[in-house]
Amino acid sequence: MPRATNLPASRRRKKKLLKEAKGFFGMRSNVLTVAKHHVDKARQYAYRDRRARRREFRALWIIRINAAARVNGTSYSRLMGAFAKSGITINRKLLADMAVRNADAFAALVKASGVK
Numbered sequence: 001m002p003r004a005t006n007l008p009a010s011r012r013r014k015k016k017l018l019k020e021a022k023g024f025f026g027m028r029s030n031v032l033t034v035a036k037h038h039v040d041k042a043r044q045y046a047y048r049d050r051r052a053r054r055r056e057f058r059a060l061w062i063i064r065i066n067a068a069a070r071v072n073g074t075s076y077s078r079l080m081g082a083f084a085k086s087g088i089t090i091n092r093k094l095l096a097d098m099a100v101r102n103a104d105a106f107a108a109l110v111k112a113s114g115v116k
């Protein structure tokens with residue numbers, strides 16, 4: 001009896017992996033064993049960087065809020081402390097967007113917080 005290899009399924013797996021390696025340089029894109037290693041590594045980088053992106057954006061928002069706060073005569077830490085005391089709950093993403101796009105509203109928010 002001949003050996004069964006389930007060729008359609010294995011071909012599908014290989015095609016799927018090589019499709020994912022499309023655009024890689026040299027043998028990384030067309031040799032199965034090499035492509036497998038580099039696709040795995042690419043997935044590791046993708047997983048890591050999805051988390052790093054969140055850290056980078058939070059840092060960017062804080063930089064933007066600090067710059068706008070300094071234009072309004074205070075610092076980031078004083079401003080966030082004043083927001084906490086006065087009960088203003090607005091997230092950093094919206095604050096940063098307001099600081100960039102609507103400086104007047106940001107200034108009004110700084111004034112409403114009663115920052116010194």
